[in-house]
Amino acid sequence: MAAHRRLTHWRTWSDIGSVAFSCFLMSVLLGEHFTDALAVVGIPVSVYRTVVVGVTALSVLLMLVFLSDVDEPD
Secondary structure (H helix, E strand, O other), rough: OOOOOOOHHHHHHHHHHHHHHHHHHHHHHHHHHHHHHHHHHOOOOHHHHHHHHHHHHHHHHHHHHHHHHOOOOO
């Protein structure tokens, strides 16, 4: 059985960083317009903000983990 390879390729970092940056931009640029549309549908603004902050934080955390390249023992 092949050993599990850690995803440390630069493209992985780039993709994760792009997701974090995109979520941040979406929350800043589309905040008012998007939250108004969500209010019409009946979705609370707090849900939108929680999802955006959560995805951004998770993406940054994953990017930092991949950049640290710390090997974990098996």
